[in-house]
Amino acid sequence: MYRGVDYYPEHWDIEMMDSDLSRMKEMGVNLVRIGEFAWHLMEKEEGKIDFSFFDRAIEKIKEYxxxxxxxxxxATFPAWLVQKHPSILIEDENGQKISFGGRRQYCYNSEVYQEYSLNIVQKLxxxxxHEKAIVAWQIDNELGHEGSDMCYCSQCQKAFHSFLEEKYETVDELNNVWGTIFWGQTYNDFSEIPVPKKTITVHNPxxxxxxxxxxxxxxxxxxxxxxxxVRELKGEHQTVTTxxxxxxxxxxxxxxxxxxSLDYVSYDNYPVWGGLKEPVTPAELSATLDFVRGLNKQNFWIVEQLMGAQGHDIIGYLPRPNQAKAWSYHAFAHGCNxxxxxxxxxxxxxAEQYCLGILDANNQKTRKxxxxxxFFNHISQYEDLFDAPIQADVAVLYDFDNIxxxxxxxxxxxxxxxxxxxxMYEPFYRQNIAIDVLRYDHDFSTYKVVILPVMKVIDEELVRRLEEFTKAGGTVIMSYRAGVKNKQNNLILGETIPGKLSPLLxxxxxxxxxxxxxxQVTVVTTDGEESTCKVWRDIVRPTTAQTLYHYTDHFYKEYACVTENQFGEGKAYYVGGGLELDALVDLAKDIAQDQGLQNIQTEPGVxxxxxxxxxxNYIIVxxxxxxxxxxxxxxxQPYECRFFEMSEEGTIDELS
Incomplete structure (x- = not known):
């Protein structure tokens, strides 16, 4: 198990390394992450490659x-490169080039940047x-973060035209699919198509x-x-991630x-960052970690775990004593190894003077x-446990087209x-039921419950898979606006919502x-239990489904909001609005009992x-x-984590 820190020896007098590394060893570190922002140090002038600083730094690291x-x-190219080739810079939706001075300012479709960036990587x-001390390569840094996933430059426009021509083959087909007859937007040639810079009202969906x-x-x-x-050039002992x-x-x-395509996924885990007055909720943080684990359906690394308060200009919430430590245990519980x-x-x-670390600028060993x-001393005793896979009976599915x-x-x-x-995730999370968060193309046939939040864009193949899953005894839960649009982001002529999902639901x-x-609107069960909906509501008429909640207002009191439909051996539920959490928890408890899901009852926030x-068998609390x-x-105690052992008979004993 690797336990380590992000370390930038080039930021300090190199004479500080012995002091740093000796304290790291005392803390339990066996891996450091280096180098990801040091292009200029490696190539101060074009073509003059010099890795001597890192040669010395790595030799010193190996001594410990x-x-x-x-x-x-x-992720941060040198100033000489942008001076020579300003075309590498991102252009925003107003047609302005992003200035040098931050990070990740490069255009992914710049052939010039691809050439220069691959060259420095090849040399490095x-x-x-053959360096045995280097066990892993990290590609770039936080790809697409902070708006760097978007560019509107002429290079992107040219590449966009090629993308569209390959997809549609003819501009007539594109016009038909996009419905460009509306607002007179019909194109005669792919070259006429703009990138979606700012316009009056909105662009075609x-x-x-x-x-x-x-x-x-x-x-x-x-x-x-x-x-x-990197995979082509690296040593056999080295792995690749980002x-x-x-x-x-x-x-x-x-x-x-x-x-x-990675050997394993890595993640930067920040439960709070600059500007937030409090951390994200445990449920949201858990869903995030389950998403990371779900990308490759395997355990993952965290290569940036927060310890101190964070902020570039506005500083966020200060983690309380042991709170960041609890987040570390929490990450391991959800698949970090x-x-x-x-x-x-x-x-x-x-720029990151207020992104605080384990040590502050005072360079003193303190609480952190x-x-x-x-934490390192304790967690290292459970390497086999955290290398083992997580088995979940519930899957939450998403599709980026829909998002x-x-x-x-x-x-x-x-x-x-x-x-x-x-x-939709939290009602099962609150029962301490294991959940995978997966892209919809993963095989979900082995789960007991599949949840699809607000899946308004859907295709017939996914509908078929959901029907097969439910017929075989699975439970499907969908929330509002399901099946509204096709994969072209268009409404479906002649179909009543939820379209192809109607028989299932x-x-x-x-x-x-x-x-x-x-x-908000009020909804009520047949037993008179009230709840409310926010954000949205669908006015639902059951065909074969049973009404669980209906509306109470005069015009819609005969219509359902939440329904349950028997479909084959399984059931399909529809939640037709932004239903409040308590009602969803009650529903999830019934589903968990019906499907025999293993749950653990705990106090709120535990x-x-x-x-x-x-x-x-362990229970991490x-x-x-x-x-x-x-x-x-x-x-x-506040923010404390404890490990318990559970016997085959179900008794639970605390471990030391």
Whole structure:
């Protein structure tokens, strides 16, 4: 198990390395991550390659028995490169070139940048391919983060035309699919098609979805070229990964497209960052980690784990004592098996002076150092446990085409895709049931429950798979706006919503209403239990389904909001609005009982995760609260994590 820190020896006097490395060893570090922003240090002038600084640094690191993950430096190119080739810079939707001075300012469709970036990677990996201390290569850094996934330059426009011509073959077919007859947007040639810079009102939704697919392909092809080059040149003992940033569903790329070419997925785990007054909820954080694990359906690395407060200009929430340590346990519970903290020491100059690390600028060992030391000491005893796979009975499915369609047309001012995914994820999470978050093309036939949040874009093949799954005894749960659009991001003429899903769900949606800030509607069960919906509501008429919740307002009280439909040996549920959590938890409890799902009851804010190493069954209990709680009559302090062993008879004993 690798336990380490992100370390940048070039930021400091090299004479500090002995002090740094000796304290790292004391803390339990056996791996450091270096190099990902150091292109200029490696090539101060074009063609003058010099790795001597890192030669010396690696020799010093080896003296302390520490190994290395080396980041290829292409996320921050040198100033001389942009001065010579300004075409490499991203152009924004207003036609303005992004200035040099930040990071990831390069266009993925720039052939010039591809050439220069692959050249430095080729030189770097070749130089160190036989270096035994380097055990992993990290490609670039947080691809597509902070808006770097979008560019509107002439290079992108040319590549977009090629993308469209390959997809549609003729411009007449494109016109037909996009419906360009509307607003007189019909094209005579692919070369007439613009990139979607700012215009009056909005661009064509079908065009915008193809633009999103093109953006994703642009990034993914860039990443794959770098992965393939490193894989070709690296030593046999070296692996290839890249570090994914958070905010997956707010990105214009599908992480699956390049992640499946990696030896393992790596992630930068920030439960809080600059500007946030409090961390994301444990449910959202858990769903995020389950998404990372679901990309390749295997355990993953975290190569940036937060320890200190963060912010480039506005500083976010200060993690309380042991809270960041709890997030570290939480990450391991959800599939992390190797972890590096960001960063060893906070930088005292430059843009990230307020991205605090294990050590601050005072260079003193404080609480954070001792928290990491105790965590490393404990977690290293369970390597086999955290290398073992996680088995889940519940899967949450997503499709980036659907996510982008929502971004293009939000329909409600209150809509956020991640919120709606968490809305459907959290009812099972609260029962401490293991969940996988997967792209829809994964095989889901072995699960017991499959959840598809707000899947308004859907194809007939997925409908068929869902029907087969449900007929065989599975449970499907879908939320509002399901089946509204086809894969061209168009409404379907002549079909009543939810279209091809109607037989499975046993409903027809006669009308819908977008709910905005301050608006909610009341729903009630046949037993008189009330709840509310926000964001959206579908006016549902059951055909074969049973009504679980119906509306109470005068015009729609005869219509359903939540339904249950028997389909073959299984059941399909429809949640026709942004139903509040308590009602969804009640529904999930009934489904869990019906499907025999293993759940563990805990106090609010307490998470209990089942894991096994194949021999021993464990329950990892994490108190996400800032106050004491109990589990099995054991008191957990604020943000404390404890390991329990569960016998075959079901008894639970605390481990030391």
């Amino acid at each position: 028995g520490i190994e290395v993950m080396f980041g290829t430096p292409t 990996v070749t130089h160190y391919q 079908s065009m915008m979805l193809d633009w999103a697919r093109f953006r994703s392909q642009s990034l993914s092809e860039f990443a794959k070229k770098h992965v393939e080059l 570090n994914l940033p958070g905010g997956f569903f707010d990105k214009w790329f599908d992480h699956n497209e390049f992640s499946r 190797n972890m590096l903290y960001f960063r060893w020491r906070g930088m005292n100059r430059g 150092f001792h928290e990491v030391k105790s 982008w369609a929502w971004r293009i047309q939000r329909e409600s001012s209150q809509f956020q895709f991640m919120n709606e995914l968490v809305r 046993g409903i027809q949606v006669e009308e819908s209403e977008s709910l905005h800030d301050g608006q 998470e209990a995760v089942r894991r096994t190493d194949g021999t021993t 994490i108190n996400h609260n800032g106050h004491e709680v109990t589990f099995k009559n054991k008191v957990l």
